[in-house]
Amino acid sequence: MSERTPPVKLIILDRDGVINLDSDAFIKSPEEWIPIPGSMEAIARLNQAAYRVVVATNQSGIARGLFSMHALNAIHQKMHDAAQQAGADIDAVFFCPHAADANCDCRKPKPGLLHEIASRYEVSMKGVPTVGDSLRDLQAGYVVGCVPFLVRTGKGIVTEAKGGLPPGTTVFDTLSAVVDHLLTPA
Incomplete structure (x- = not known):
């Protein structure tokens, strides 16, 4: 008899505005990366519930010359360190380094x-x-069958006010509130 591997439970998070404070001037250095209160603890709770947490983020600041790959790696190292200090683990970070006009397939809202x-x-x-906190985060997930959650942190309040959210989008104040919802037995 062969043992069956349990299916992987994934959750995909945008970075800026969901995990950390956002900035219209971009997060360009580890010093500018500041976690949203409660976000690291929310990720730890996801891990405890057997979720693998994956980040998917547009980082066009690279193409714009605002920061280097070295700086992005240092920012992500700070994020991983902050997660570990909270007892959390971010399994992987996937990012698009291209500018909006590059017409690549990896820049959200493309999937x-x-x-x-x-x-x-x-x-x-x-x-x-x-x-996510922006329409493009939710659109990228929706077209591949993900269940979209909008948070009001970051650009979320503006995104909610504009409307046009993908069908089935649920809105919560914070990542922590999304996690409360996901981990509450039905």
């Missing part, structure tokens, strides 16, 4: 990053929760 995640984890994106 390229999500296809990469599906391929890496050998899973369908159908039903995978995706959390």
